[in-house]
Amino acid sequence: MKLFNDTELFTTGSRGTKEFNLPDADVMLIDNFFSKEESDNFYDKLLTATPWREYEMPMYDKIVTAPRMISWHQDKEENIPSGNAPEFTADLNKIRERVETETNLKFNAVLLNLYRNGSESVSWHSDKIARSGSNPIIASVTFGETRMFRLRHKFRKEVPQVDIPLYHGSFLIMAGKTNSFWEHAVPKTSKEALPRINLTFIRVIR
Numbered sequence: 001m002k003l004f005n006d007t008e009l010f011t012t013g014s015r016g017t018k019e020f021n022l023p024d025a026d027v028m029l030i031d032n033f034f035s036k037e038e039s040d041n042f043y044d045k046l047l048t049a050t051p052w053r054e055y056e057m058p059m060y061d062k063i064v065t066a067p068r069m070i071s072w073h074q075d076k077e078e079n080i081p082s083g084n085a086p087e088f089t090a091d092l093n094k095i096r097e098r099v100e101t102e103t104n105l106k107f108n109a110v111l112l113n114l115y116r117n118g119s120e121s122v123s124w125h126s127d128k129i130a131r132s133g134s135n136p137i138i139a140s141v142t143f144g145e146t147r148m149f150r151l152r153h154k155f156r157k158e159v160p161q162v163d164i165p166l167y168h169g170s171f172l173i174m175a176g177k178t179n180s181f182w183e184h185a186v187p188k189t190s191k192e193a194l195p196r197i198n199l200t201f202i203r204v205i206r
């Protein structure tokens with residue numbers, strides 16, 4: 001699929017690192033972490049080659065299909081039960097390497113999310129990823145459509161909500177107490193929206 005070779009479908013923001021000055025949180029954004037060319041290439045390949053699947057989740061007393069598609073990949077390590085999770089592909093490894101070099105951290109699992117259009121979303125939550133501890137470091141990469149990433153403090157209602165547009169090729173890291181004190185969401189949008197791919201890297205511990 002060569003959707004965007006000669007057109008500028010996705011904006012990439014201006015290059016640079018931004019640290020957010022938020023209470024009880026450690027959030028940093030790097031726009032243009034991947035070049036436009038790299039981002040177009042990863043978007044194209046991930047969109048077509050990922051084993052995207054629907055995801056059933058509990059919602060009140062029902063089980064509903066999440067309004068996005070997902071794919072979970074994990075290293076086969078002896079001490080970590082990985083079920084039947086597929087391993088990292090060559091492209092996922094390339095992206096992981098860049099993230100690890102930047103952060104000096106090691107990640108052994110990635111959750112990919114695909115928002116096919118503006119009606120797809122993720123509602124308010126903190127990341128409750130099994131075996132990653134209560135303060136996991138979450139490294140999040142975006143390819144494709146720019147969507148708004150919202151953060152809100154869980155306990156201090158007077159702290160303003162933060163809206164961060166996540167551009168094609170951007171890299172967001174949430175560390176420290178962020179996950180214990182803040183929730184995040186990617187809301188629906190009524191604007192025309194092409195697909196967006198998010199990769200959330202995490203370190204799963206024993």
Ligand SMILES: O=C(O)CCC(=O)C(=O)O
Pocket residue numbers: 111113122127140149166184186198200
């Ligand atoms: O798509 C995003 O940027 C966020 C995804 C997310 O919050 C999650 O998968 O837990």
Ligand SMILES: [Fe+2]
Pocket residue numbers: 125126127184
């Ligand atoms: Fe999340």
